Amino acid sequence: MARLTREQSQAQTKAKLLVSAREVVARDGYEGATVERIAEEAGFSKGAFYSNFNGKEDIFLYLLxxxxxxxxxxxxxxxGDIDDGQLLIDTLSNWAQQRSTDPSWxxxxxxxxxxxxxxxxxxERHSNLFRAQWEGLGKILLRLFPxxxxxxxxxxxxxxxxxLTYGAASSFTNGPTVGELVKVALTSMYKAYGLERATAS
Incomplete structure (x- = not known):
């Protein structure tokens, strides 16, 4: 078997540390997820951890x-291939509902x-953490509107x-599901501003 290059070995170590961080924080919470525990459960030393990440905050920012x-x-x-507005909303609502079953993110x-x-x-890294994510989905949602x-x-x-998808409260309370909340929000905007309005005019 071919020997891993230094870059390949480092990438493999980084990937294992990220998997360990995800498992440790899911089990022990942010406070309990220490650098030592993350490194140990990934099978590495603290030195290997700090060769890839600056600290606990850095690895969890990277994970998010x-x-x-x-x-x-x-x-x-x-x-990508959906051009019917209501079908897009239904598909996205179902995705959000499935994602909401794991509130840990x-x-x-x-x-x-x-x-x-x-x-x-x-x-700045914290404040811009989800900017690209929000804009990426928002650009898809623009097709709902003229x-x-x-x-x-x-x-x-x-x-x-x-x-709505990753809000922690809706995952624990006995009320409308995340999928229902997403559908209500998007359907309301679609009917008020979207293609249905364009058709009527």
Missing amino acids: ETHSGEDVTELQRLL GMLALELFRRARRDATFG DGKAPAEPAALGGIVFE
Whole structure:
């Protein structure tokens, strides 16, 4: 078997550390997910951890950045060929409902932001963490509306869906499901500003 290059070996180590971080934080919470525990459960030393990440905050920011990018890629594939507005809304609502069954992503983001505010480490990387994710989905949602008739900018449209999807409270309370909330929000905008309005005019 061919020997791994230094870059390949480092990429493999980084990937294993990210998997470990995801598992540890899901089990122990942000406070309990120490660098030592993440490194140990990935099978590495603290030195290997710090060769790839600056610290606990860095690895969880990277984890959230990666996850948010994967969401957009998946939604582009899932919604890419749909040109019927209501079918797009239904498909996206079902996706949001499925995603909401794992509230740990939203809870991780909230805890990381809370800790960063407390420790005065909150910066540009934190504030822009979900910008590309929101804009990516928002650009897809623009097809629900005639040109120039969307009720908000792409980042706001996408942000509505992702905030409803990953909001922790709706995953625990006995009320409308995330899928229902997303469908109500998007259908209301679609009927008020979208293709149905364009057809009527």
